[in-house]
Amino acid sequence: MTSWLDLFIAILLESIGTTCMKFSQGFTQLIPSALVVICYICSITMLTKALKGINLNIAYAIWSGLGTAMQ
Structure with a gap:
C-alpha cells in the first residue's frame, strides 16, 4: 500500500515541477x-x-x- 502512495506522491511532484517549469520563463x-x-x-526518488x-511497467505507465x- 505504501508503494502506491509513493507513486501518487511522485506523480504529484512531477506535475508541480512541470507547472513550475512554465513559471520559470526559460x-x-x-x-x-x-x-x-x-x-x-x-x-x-519517490518513483524509485x-x-x-x-x-x-505498471508504475511507469501510471x-x-x-x-x-x-x-
Missing part, C-alpha cells in the same frame, strides 16, 4: 527554476521507492499517464 526566474529541480529529484512494491493527464 529558467530565468530563480525560485521556480529551483523548484523544478527539487520537485523532479523528489519525484524520481514505489518500484520496490510495484512492477516497473506515472506518465496521470502526470500527463494532470497537466
